[in-house]
Amino acid sequence: VEEQRARWERKHNRTAKELLETEHKYLEQLDLVVTFFVTILKAKGTLKPAVLETIFGPLESIYSASHVLSLHLERGNLGSGLENFCQNLELYGHYAENLEQANKTLKEQLRKNKSFRRFKKLQETRPQFQGRKLEDLLPLPLQRLCQYKHFLRDLLENTSPSSAEYQKLAKAMKSVSEVLRWVQDTIHERENSLQLLRVQKLLKGQKTQVLTPGRWYIREGWLSVVPSKGEELKRRMFFLFSDIFIATKPCHPLHPLNSNKLACQAVYPLHQCVVDKVFGHTQSQGGLLSLSFPHKTLLLMSSDQQDINDWYQSLTAAVR
Numbered sequence: 001v002e003e004q005r006a007r008w009e010r011k012h013n014r015t016a017k018e019l020l021e022t023e024h025k026y027l028e029q030l031d032l033v034v035t036f037f038v039t040i041l042k043a044k045g046t047l048k049p050a051v052l053e054t055i056f057g058p059l060e061s062i063y064s065a066s067h068v069l070s071l072h073l074e075r076g077n078l079g080s081g082l083e084n085f086c087q088n089l090e091l092y093g094h095y096a097e098n099l100e101q102a103n104k105t106l107k108e109q110l111r112k113n114k115s116f117r118r119f120k121k122l123q124e125t126r127p128q129f130q131g132r133k134l135e136d137l138l139p140l141p142l143q144r145l146c147q148y149k150h151f152l153r154d155l156l157e158n159t160s161p162s163s164a165e166y167q168k169l170a171k172a173m174k175s176v177s178e179v180l181r182w183v184q185d186t187i188h189e190r191e192n193s194l195q196l197l198r199v200q201k202l203l204k205g206q207k208t209q210v211l212t213p214g215r216w217y218i219r220e221g222w223l224s225v226v227p228s229k230g231e232e233l234k235r236r237m238f239f240l241f242s243d244i245f246i247a248t249k250p251c252h253p254l255h256p257l258n259s260n261k262l263a264c265q266a267v268y269p270l271h272q273c274v275v276d277k278v279f280g281h282t283q284s285q286g287g288l289l290s291l292s293f294p295h296k297t298l299l300l301m302s303s304d305q306q307d308i309n310d311w312y313q314s315l316t317a318a319v320r
Contacts (some may be wrong), residue, residue, distance in 0.1 A: 005160075012158040015028050019151045020073040026144050027070055030063045033137050036123045046116050047109065054105045056092045057098040062141050065091065082152070082253030086175040092145050096183040100190055122316070133284065142183060192216055199239055204251055208264040216242040219314050221307065226288065226299035237262055240313065240314055243270055253317075268293055275315045277308075291315070 038056050041047050047055070067086035072081025109116050124133055152173040159166045195217035200210040218240040224233040225247070239246040248262035268291070278288040278299070287308035293299040302308045 004165055008158045012155060015151060015154045017080055023066060023070045023073060027066050029140055034060055034063050034129055037134065046119055051109060057095050057102060057128040060188060062091050062095060069289060079165035082172040083168045088173045089175050089179045092141055093179050093182045095141050096186045145180055145183060149180055154304050202262050204258045204261040204263045208267060216320055226301050242318055242319060244268060245270060270319050273319050275319055277312055
């Protein structure tokens with residue numbers, strides 16, 4: 001038991017030391033942005049206050065919270081330092097929500113605002129930046145949030161569950177995990193919006209409304225439609241979302257405007273769809289799926305066995 005305790009303590013101390021060292025490094029990097037960008041830009045008035053706020057969000061408050069945390073860690077107040085720090089974790093969630101808009105505004109200002117463009121270039125040539133750009137430093141808080149979770153997990157594993165510190169660390173771990181989930185959901189929603197927008201732009205005309213709140217993109221790909229009367233197979237591009245299944249075909253390659261777009265042929269609502277595998281259960285070449293809707297049955301074929309299996313799983317999950 002004594003040996004086990006000593007081993008725990010060694011690992012615990014090693015993790016605490018690493019947490020402090022990486023916190024110092026993180027603070028140095030945040031300091032570059034706060035000192036050489038936020039503070040000077042505020043004083044110079046190169047950017048309007050609203051624009052400054054959009055680009056940097058709550059970065060100064062994040063920096064202050066980390067500074068206080070590092071002081072606690074230096075004094076060895078691990079549990080209470082982290083517990084206290086977790087009261088500021090919401091800043092990270094708001095930072096994540098703002099990041100897309102921040103990047104957009106930054107690009108816009110670099111395009112439009114000549115004095116800001118010059119200022120940014122000048123600051124980034126300072127030796128402290130070591131060749132890093134402002135764009136490399138802005139995502140740091142979100143990367144650090146993931147690191148906090150790993151450190152807390154390691155600390156918990158090497159702390160006696162009966163100690164008071166364990167309770168504080170467990171509380172901090174819960175807070176970090178919740179905010180991390182919030183950040184990941186924000187990123188996931190952003191990626192989904194970009195996918196919906198991409199598909200909307202691929203489709204000819206505006207008749208098919210892809211951008212709908214609550215809709216999730218799942219997958220896309222080419223499948224052959226088997227016609228009911230012995231005609232030849234038709235290759236079509238399909239898009240699967242959480243509530244609809246869209247069939248499209250390429251526009252004419254010589255069309256002056258839409259040569260690289262897809263024409264929507266049908267939109268099938270999934271809430272009354274029944275999916276069946278007609279063949280493709282064995283290790284045969286490819287397979288055939290049947291999609292039954294109230295007024296239509298679609299037979300879809302692929303010569304790739306794995307592809308048909310993936311489509312079958314995605315479709316059944318989406319219908320369910």
